[in-house]
Structures are given as structure tokens and as C-alpha cells.
Amino acid sequence: MNTKNLNKCFFMVSIFTLIGLTGMSQAQMLKINYTSFTVNTVQKKIILDWATDNKTPTNYFEIQRSNDGKNFKTIALVMGPDPQKPNCDCYECLDKPSVNKQKYFYRLKHVDINGDVQLSETRVLAINN
Numbered sequence: 457m458n459t460k461n462l463n464k465c466f467f468m469v470s471i472f473t474l475i476g477l478t479g480m481s482q483a484q485m486l487k488i489n490y491t492s493f494t495v496n497t498v499q500k501k502i503i504l505d506w507a508t509d510n511k512t513p514t515n516y517f518e519i520q521r522s523n524d525g526k527n528f529k530t531i532a533l534v535m536g537p538d539p540q541k542p543n544c545d546c547y548e549c550l551d552k553p554s555v556n557k558q559k560y561f562y563r564l565k566h567v568d569i570n571g572d573v574q575l576s577e578t579r580v581l582a583i584n585n
Contacts, residue, residue, distance in 0.1 A: 488512040488566045488574055495562050495579045502551040502581060504562055510545035518565035519549045525561040525578060558583050 493506040504519060516535050520528040531551060538546045553560070560583070564576035 486512055488514070488568075490564075490576060493564065493576055493579060495560075495581045497553070497581070497583060500553070502553055502560065504549045504551065504564075504579075505547070506564060506576075507544060507546045512566075513569040514545075515567045515569050515571070517547060518567065519551070520563050520565055521551065522561040522563075522578075523557065523559070525580070528561070528563060530565070553583055 489509040489511065491507045491509055493504075495502065495504050497503070508514070514536075516533055518530045519532040519534065521531045522528040532549050534547050534549055537544065538548050551560075551562075560581045561578050562581065563578045566574045566576070568574075
């Protein structure tokens with residue numbers, strides 16, 4: 457292979473690499489957009505409801521809870537939108553309050569189809585016993 461062809465080949469590989477890296481950075485910049493995220497109590501149950509704009513592919517959500525707002529543990533997985541709400545990227549999860557706890561912190565961990573993770577804002581629920 458002569459030098460001219462080698463340089464042309466190197467140039468083409470460089471262009472494709474740059475295009476690939478640019479595309480990857482655009483995909484990484486795609487963040488999930490929550491259109492709502494609420495935590496409420498209904499009949500002695502804690503209900504987490506959220507919805508997204510359906511522009512970011514979702515693999516699953518982890519529902520995380522904390523007693524202090526700092527140390528979160530995953531308490532549930534939600535694999536897909538609520539089938540009872542067609543044409544909506546809506547989700548729901550139930551939690552049962554502990555008898556002796558009065559304050560709960562919740563957040564959502566979104567895992568997309570590439571395995572990338574994004575955490576939601578934290579929601580606080582205070583229960584008056």
C-alpha cells in the first residue's frame with residue numbers, strides 16, 4: 457500500500473471515529489424528562505406516581521427509599537409503564553409505611569437501554585401518626 461492510500465485510509469478512519477464519538481456524546485446527553493413525580497399516601501399505602509415525555513428509551517426504574525435523605529436503598533423495580541393508562545408513559549409503585557417511621561425520602565433511578573443511569577430529584581413524604 458503506498459503512502460497516498462495509507463493517508464486516505466487514515467483520514468477516513470479518523471472521520472468515522474469522530475462521527476461515532478459525536479453520535480455517542482449526543483446519546484449520552486439525552487436525559488430523561490419527568491413530566492411529573494409525586495409521592496402520596498392513600499389508605500395506609502404510599503403511592504409513587506411519575507410520568508416521562510417518552511423521548512428517552514427506558515429499560516427499567518429502580519425505586520429507592522431513604523430514612524435520612526442520604527443513604528438510599530432500592531425497594532422495587534418497575535419494568536414498564538402502567539398498562540391501564542394507554543398513550544401515557546406513566547408509572548406507579550406502592551410502598552407500605554413502617555409503623556414507627558414518620559418521614560420518607562424517595563427517588564427514581566432510571567436505567568436506559570444502554571445501561572446508563574440517571575437519578576431523579578428526591579421527594580419527601582412526612583406522615584402524621
